[in-house]
Amino acid sequence: MECVLGVVGRDFAVVAADTSAVQSILVHKSDEDKVMVLDSHKLMGASGEPGDRVQFTEYIQKNLHLYQFRNNIPLSTAATANFTRGELATALRKNPYSVNILLAGYDADVGASLYYIDYIATFHKIEKGAFGYGAYFCLSLMDKLYRPDMSVEEAVDLVDKCIKEIRLRLVVAPQKFIIKIVDKDGAREYARRAYTDSPSEAATVTA
Amino acid sequence: MSVSVLPPPSPAPLIFEYNGSAVVAMVGKNCFAIACDRRLGVQLQTVATDFRRVFKVHDKLYIGLSGLATDAQTLYQKVVFRHKLYQLREERDMKPQTFASLVSTLLYEKRFGPYFCQPVIAGLGDDDEPFICTTDCLGAKELAKDFVVSGTASESLYGACESMYKPNMEPEELFETISQALQASVDRDCLSGWGGYVLVVTPTEVRERVIKGRMD
Numbered sequence: 001m002e003c004v005l006g007v008v009g010r011d012f013a014v015v016a017a018d019t020s021a022v023q024s025i026l027v028h029k030s031d032e033d034k035v036m037v038l039d040s041h042k043l044m045g046a047s048g049e050p051g052d053r054v055q056f057t058e059y060i061q062k063n064l065h066l067y068q069f070r071n072n073i074p075l076s077t078a079a080t081a082n083f084t085r086g087e088l089a090t091a092l093r094k095n096p097y098s099v100n101i102l103l104a105g106y107d108a109d110v111g112a113s114l115y116y117i118d119y120i121a122t123f124h125k126i127e128k129g130a131f132g133y134g135a136y137f138c139l140s141l142m143d144k145l146y147r148p149d150m151s152v153e154e155a156v157d158l159v160d161k162c163i164k165e166i167r168l169r170l171v172v173a174p175q176k177f178i179i180k181i182v183d184k185d186g187a188r189e190y191a192r193r194a195y196t197d198s199p200s201e202a203a204t205v206t207a
Numbered sequence: 208m209s210v211s212v213l214p215p216p217s218p219a220p221l222i223f224e225y226n227g228s229a230v231v232a233m234v235g236k237n238c239f240a241i242a243c244d245r246r247l248g249v250q251l252q253t254v255a256t257d258f259r260r261v262f263k264v265h266d267k268l269y270i271g272l273s274g275l276a277t278d279a280q281t282l283y284q285k286v287v288f289r290h291k292l293y294q295l296r297e298e299r300d301m302k303p304q305t306f307a308s309l310v311s312t313l314l315y316e317k318r319f320g321p322y323f324c325q326p327v328i329a330g331l332g333d334d335d336e337p338f339i340c341t342t343d344c345l346g347a348k349e350l351a352k353d354f355v356v357s358g359t360a361s362e363s364l365y366g367a368c369e370s371m372y373k374p375n376m377e378p379e380e381l382f383e384t385i386s387q388a389l390q391a392s393v394d395r396d397c398l399s400g401w402g403g404y405v406l407v408v409t410p411t412e413v414r415e416r417v418i419k420g421r422m423d
Contacts, residue, residue: 010232060384085280089277089280089281092277092321102240115255118249118277120277121277121280121281122226122249122276122277122280123277123280124246124247124254124255126254126255129254136252139252139253162274195307
């Protein structure tokens with residue numbers, strides 16, 4: 001029931017994910033951060049097997065830092081995405097990772113970009129995307145409401161509408177979400193969304 | 208009165224239908240056309256409507272890869288790597304026939320754990336003679352003089368191409384024919400569609416067009 005969604009706006013990208021860590025009927029914790037800050041200008045939202053998710057995202061993060069130490073310049077978002085895809089593809093027929101990834105980044109020359117990399121290493125550059133059961137509700141909302149060059153407020157409003165829909169329509173829906181943003185000023189947490197008592201009310205109450 | 212009962216059909220491998228795809232190539236007069244659909248899906252869910260399946264190897268050689276998208280991307284990277292090495296060593300581009308053999312060998316190396324894709328190779332060979340071929344996921348080459356198809360919409364594509372194809376078409380007429388054949392076929396296949404990329408390659412130029420069809 002994990003949901004990760006991402007949207008590209010005007011010179012920024014937003015990645016949101018639920019913050020529940022669930023195993024069978026037990027909620028281990030409800031403040032698990034699934035959107036890793038890879039470096040100053042990259043975010044990696046991941047969903048899937050918890051062990052694989054943490055292991056793989058940390059592996060990518062450390063390799064990114066190693067590249068920066070060795071070469072004194074950070075890796076671009078496109079190169080990072082292709083590297084991530086390559087690692088997943090190499091592992092696919094040996095020891096596959098069950099992690100779906102939305103990688104968002106900001107480069108000075110290219111602007112903001114978002115990459116869809118699923119657990120079998122299917123790679124595509126996208127403007128909007130989502131993983132998990134939540135995707136069944138979010139993708140069509142995004143198709144209708146997304147416009148290129150949205151402002152931050154508009155993009156976060158779209159994400160909030162998606163969160164509201166997930167809370168309302170998904171059985172055993174995650175209630176709490178984290179929203180992170182990456183733009184020219186860097187990658188950082190933007191907001192968290194907590195649960196409301198009545199899921200049918202506007203889901204814009206912040207923690 | 209006896210009723211004959213057919214044996215139950217064997218379940219077709221569903222891995223080839225995971226992402227959905229349609230690729231077709233046709234031969235014209237001193238030219239060829241290669242086209243693909245634009246949908247990237249995960250079974251019933253559409254993820255993207257601008258996914259590219261036809262890739263350039265060199266100016267006069269293109270490869271279209273249908274089937275599982277991740278394997279298509281991996282195979283494309285391997286093939287381009289091998290071609291670049293060939294260019295460094297031989298100081299020239301690969302001929303389409305050689306390239307087809309390369310693809311066939313690469314696929315057969317994974318005989319007991321194959322890449323789940325079906326390539327379509329199209330190129331202009333010696334004297335700019337058009338060459339097309341397709342292979343299955345294990346590398347069995349199938350040469351053709353008129354057209355080759357692959358993907359989830361392949362059966363519809365066979366029918367559409369067979370009825371619409373004429374030999375020795377000029378580039379513009381070839382473009383129309385291949386576009387109509389692609390559109391008609393993917394419209395009958397839920398897993399492929401959302402428009403098409405069509406490339407028409409002549410000895411002097413390459414024209415790529417994005418065609419808009421039924422967006423569903």
